Amino acid sequence: MLSPVTTLSIDAARPPLLSVTGLTKDFSSGGRLFRAVDDISLQIPQGGVLGIVGESGSGKSTVARLVMRLIEPTAGTILLDGEDLSAKSGESLRLIRRHMQIVFQNPHSALNPRHTIHDAIAEPFLVQTTIRGLELERRVEALLDIVSLPKAFKYRYPHELSGGQKQRICIARAVALEPRLLVLDEPTSALDVSVQAQIITFLQELRDRLNLTYLFISHNLAVVRYLCDRVIVMNQGKMVEEGVTDAIFANPSNSYTRQLIDSIPRLPQRNLVY
Amino acid sequence: MTALLTIQDYRLDIPTFDGALKVLDGIDLALDQGETLGIVGESGCGKTVLARSILGIGPAKGKRVSGSMTFDSVELDHLDEAGWRRIRGVKISMIFQDPMTYLNPLFTIGRQLSDVVVAHKRAKGERLPSRAEQRKRCHALLDQVQIRDFERVVDSYPHQLSGGMRQRVLIAMALAGEPQLLIADEPTTALDVTIQAQILDLLRDLVDRLGLTVVMISHDVGAIAAIARRVAVMYAGVVVEQGMTNDILTQPRHPYTQGLLAALPDIEGGHQVLESIPGTIPNLIHPPSGCRFHPRCPRATEICTAQKPVARNIGADHVVACHHALD
Numbered sequence: 001m002l003s004p005v006t007t008l009s010i011d012a013a014r015p016p017l018l019s020v021t022g023l024t025k026d027f028s029s030g031g032r033l034f035r036a037v038d039d040i041s042l043q044i045p046q047g048g049v050l051g052i053v054g055e056s057g058s059g060k061s062t063v064a065r066l067v068m069r070l071i072e073p074t075a076g077t078i079l080l081d082g083e084d085l086s087a088k089s090g091e092s093l094r095l096i097r098r099h100m101q102i103v104f105q106n107p108h109s110a111l112n113p114r115h116t117i118h119d120a121i122a123e124p125f126l127v128q129t130t131i132r133g134l135e136l137e138r139r140v141e142a143l144l145d146i147v148s149l150p151k152a153f154k155y156r157y158p159h160e161l162s163g164g165q166k167q168r169i170c171i172a173r174a175v176a177l178e179p180r181l182l183v184l185d186e187p188t189s190a191l192d193v194s195v196q197a198q199i200i201t202f203l204q205e206l207r208d209r210l211n212l213t214y215l216f217i218s219h220n221l222a223v224v225r226y227l228c229d230r231v232i233v234m235n236q237g238k239m240v241e242e243g244v245t246d247a248i249f250a251n252p253s254n255s256y257t258r259q260l261i262d263s264i265p266r267l268p269q270r271n272l273v274y
Numbered sequence: 275m276t277a278l279l280t281i282q283d284y285r286l287d288i289p290t291f292d293g294a295l296k297v298l299d300g301i302d303l304a305l306d307q308g309e310t311l312g313i314v315g316e317s318g319c320g321k322t323v324l325a326r327s328i329l330g331i332g333p334a335k336g337k338r339v340s341g342s343m344t345f346d347s348v349e350l351d352h353l354d355e356a357g358w359r360r361i362r363g364v365k366i367s368m369i370f371q372d373p374m375t376y377l378n379p380l381f382t383i384g385r386q387l388s389d390v391v392v393a394h395k396r397a398k399g400e401r402l403p404s405r406a407e408q409r410k411r412c413h414a415l416l417d418q419v420q421i422r423d424f425e426r427v428v429d430s431y432p433h434q435l436s437g438g439m440r441q442r443v444l445i446a447m448a449l450a451g452e453p454q455l456l457i458a459d460e461p462t463t464a465l466d467v468t469i470q471a472q473i474l475d476l477l478r479d480l481v482d483r484l485g486l487t488v489v490m491i492s493h494d495v496g497a498i499a500a501i502a503r504r505v506a507v508m509y510a511g512v513v514v515e516q517g518m519t520n521d522i523l524t525q526p527r528h529p530y531t532q533g534l535l536a537a538l539p540d541i542e543g544g545h546q547v548l549e550s551i552p553g554t555i556p557n558l559i560h561p562p563s564g565c566r567f568h569p570r571c572p573r574a575t576e577i578c579t580a581q582k583p584v585a586r587n588i589g590a591d592h593v594v595a596c597h598h599a600l601d
Contacts, residue, residue, distance in 0.1 A: 055466035162554050192316040192493065197537035197550035219467065226539035226548065246543055263471035264541050265496035268523050 015082055016043040017213045018067065018181055023076035025062055036062045038237040040076075044230075046180070049207065049214040051228030051245065053221055053260070059237040060217045064185045067215060068102050069093060080181065098128045101174035105186035107166035111158040117144075117169055118154035124176040143172040147202070164195035168202070175210060183215045188223060200227055221264060225249050233257045276347075277304040278487055279328070279455060284341035286323065288333050293559045297323050297333075299511040299566070301341070302585060307454070310481055310488045312502030312519065314495055316534075318555050320511040321491045325457050328489070329368055330358050346454065359397050363390070367448035371460035373440035377432040383443050384428035387412045387450070394451040415446040420476055438469035442476065449480070456480075458490045462497050474500045495538060499523060504591070507531045510556055510566040513585070517592035527588060527599045529571050565597065573598040 025037040037059040044050045052060045065071045067078055069085055078085040080100060088096060101124075104110045111120050121140045125131045131139060141151045147168040158166055167187060174182060184203070188196040200223060206212060218224050224231055224245065231248055233241040233256070241254040252258045286298040297320045305311050313321045326332045328343060330350065343350040346365060353361065370376050378386060388408040395402050403411065413424050419442040421427050432440055441461060448456060458477065462470035478501060480486050490501050498505055499519055506516035507528065515528040526532040536549035553570040556562050562569050568578035577597050585595040 055468065164554070193495075194316060194534060194537045194551040195554075197539075197548045200539070201548050201550060220539075221467070222539040222541040225541060225543055249541075249543055259468055261541070263467045265471075265474065265494075265500040266541070267496060267499050267535075267538075268520050 014046060017046045017048075017081055018042070018044040018215065019079040020063075020067065021077050021079075023063065023066055023078065024074045025059075025066055025071070026074045036237050037066065037073075040232075040234075040239050042232060042239075042242070044181075044213055044215060046213055047207070047211055048230070049216055049228045051216045051218060051224035051231040052234060053218060053224050053231060054234035055219060055260070057236070058234040060219075060234050061185055063234075064102065064183050064215065064217050068100060068183055069097075070102075094128075098124070098177040099179050100181040100183065101177070101179040102183040102185060103167070103170050103174050103187045106190045107163055107170050108158075108190065110170050111166060113158055115157075116154065117156050117158070117161070120158075120169060121154070121173050121176060124173060128177055139176070143176055146175070146206070147172040162195075163191050164198060167191060167195075167199055171199075171203070171206070175206065175212070178210065179212070181213050181215065183217070185217045186219065187216075189218070189220065196223070203227065221249075221261060233260065278307045278309075278346060279303070279305040279489075280342075280344045281324075281328075282342050282344075284324075284327070284343060285339035286327060286332065287337045287339050288335055289337065290559070294337075295558045296561055297336070297511050297558055298327070299561070300582075301511075301513055303506060303513065303516070305455075305487060305489065308481075308485050308487055309504060310490065310502045312498035312505040313489065313491045313508060314493065314498050314505060314534075315508035316493055316555065318510075318558075319508040321508050322459055324508070325368070325459050325489060325491050328457060329362060329366055331368075363394060363448070363451040363453065364397065365453055366455045366457065367451065367453040368457040368459065369441070369444050369448050369461050372464045373437055373444055374432075374464070376444055377440060379432050381431075382428065383430050383432070383435070384409070384412055387415060387428075387443070387447055390447045390450045391415075411450075415450055416443070418449060418480070419443070419446045420479075421446070436469070437465050438472055441465065441469075441473055445473075445476065445480075449484075453486075455487045455489065458488060460492050461490065463492065463494065470497065477501055495523070495535065507534070510561060511558060512566055512595065514567065514596065515592075515594045517589070521589070521592055527592070527594045527601075528596045529573050529598070529600065530567050532600060533570075565595075573600075 020040065020042045023037055023040040026033045026035050040063055042050060052063060054060045066073050073086060118140055121143050122136055125136055125139060140154055144151055144153055149165060149168055188199050207214060216228055228245050231245045232239055235256050241248060241257045249261060252261055281301050281303040284298055284301040287294040288297055301324060315321045323332055338351060391408055391411045392402055412428055416424050416427060421442055462473050465473060474497060481488055490498060492498050502519050505519045505522050506513045509530045515522060515531050522531060526535055533551040537551060539548060540546055551570055556566060564580050565578045565583050568574040583595045583597045585593050588594050588599060
């Protein structure tokens with residue numbers, strides 16, 4: 001078992017690992033411009049977990065893709081550990097990509113059905129490193145171990161795994177190169193709640209073990225409250241509220257945030273006898 | 275009072291190349307007129323198969339092994355197509371998870387709603403309504419689901435409406451035949467949380483105003499708690515626990531129910547420790563012997579592997595199927 005969750009000391013003097021300023025993205029549809037992300041700024045310290053919540057169409061996934069440079073911003077700067085991502089292209093962009101990885105919402109479509117689990121996990125090493133042969137095998141097996149799956153899984157194909165197992169593979173692949181920033185775009189939305197609990201607990205342990213920094217995108221406010229230190233609420237591309245998670249949930253200052261929180265059906269207070 | 279819907283020892287297999295999937299294993303449920311029942315469970319537990327079987331639209335290859343379903347003194351299992359036409363939409367209606375896919379993109383809302391209105395009149399052998407009467411009926415139906423801008427909506431195509439509006443239209447269609455029982459299969463799962471709250475409000479309002487009996491299926495315990503007075507928890511084709519929603523959510527007695535609730539992060543904060551249920555849901559071609567939950571159950575003993583637990587009363591309207599129910 002892993003060590004219990006510890007509070008990370010966040011060094012205030014260090015520059016934030018991720019610093020985004022004035023991020024804006026326009027999409028054109030039918031000749032008209034649509035502003036999906038409108039002047040978003042955010043910072044995540046090393047080891048921090050920032051959540052972005054919002055409803056569908058709020059632009060939260062677009063922020064994730066912009067931060068990963070999967071799409072090009074219309075305006076704004078993205079600094080990863082002080083380095084300007086938006087200025088990079090070609091080889092220098094490829095080199096910095098190993099420090100930031102993303103896990104997508106739907107594990108069923110994120111893995112190539114014709115590749116074995118071994119191939120899926122080995123791919124980042126083949127692209128980014130010179131690790132091959134026995135050492136590569138050792139790494140793949142170690143990663144399966146990190147995500148608590150048996151080594152024999154490397155011979156399997158994605159269709160032989162459950163949704164939760166596939167998402168673990170996606171996480172294993174994302175942390176393969178020991179990135180500094182992990183962007184998680186709705187990583188549990190396609191999963192059942194008991195599996196969601198496994199993945200969330202696992203993400204917490206992983207953060208502590210590898211000192212990871214998370215940008216966690218979700219529409220599930222309860223999950224965000226559980227996992228994130230700070231949270232940003234987005235609505236129609238704009239940031240409507242930002243702050244320490246508990247403070248925002250306990251005392252939302254924005255009316256939209258309040259509406260969002262009030263919309264969640266409450267359960268009668270549980271008396272669990274664990 | 276006799277129950278409106280009674281399901282007794284219902285077993286359903288689906289034959290596959292690898293053997294029969296034992297998807298429902300002895301379901302017992304009873305539902306009174308005006309009752310709201312929630313069926314909660316994770317994917318693959320059989321909740322949708324069960325709901326669709328009530329309407330005779332279960333899996334095409336599904337084979338009933340035993341048991342019966344009775345609605346308003348009608349044996350549902352022996353109905354022919356003509357018999358089903360007197361039930362579907364008239365006595366029992368259903369709304370589905372994804373409001374995007376159940377409307378025809380090529381026809382206006384008014385046209386599709388009118389079709390349903392006319393079809394019900396025809397099925398009852400009544401005089402078919404004129405265009406003006408159809409429009410009036412559509413107006414009343416959309417009004418019932420709290421769509422106020424009738425003129426705009428009735429001439430819209432599905433893509434011009436939001437997800438929440440489309441779900442309202444589907445609810446209006448389901449109500450067109452004035453059914454006694456509405457089956458709602460994950461009615462809010464595809465919707466945003468603020469829209470979900472509106473649809474849950476609407477369903478509650480319909481229950482109060484029309485005295486509608488509702489079976490709501492969801493994996494979302496919160497949505498179930500918002501609608502259902504009673505709840506049945508399903509696991510791997512078995513109802514493991516049922517009773518009053520409030521009792522079950524505050525005092526779960528089956529280890530699976532308790533595990534499910536402990537896996538939910540609490541929106542109210544309070545730094546709980548998330549518990550997850552170890553293992554994965556079983557393969558239903560070769561389900562575990564005895565209690566189907568035993569391989570994942572922290573309380574399992576020898577008897578659990580040998581003997582299927584019989585559902586037993588453990589309190590006023592609280593039934594649990596477990597050898598070692600929690601206190």
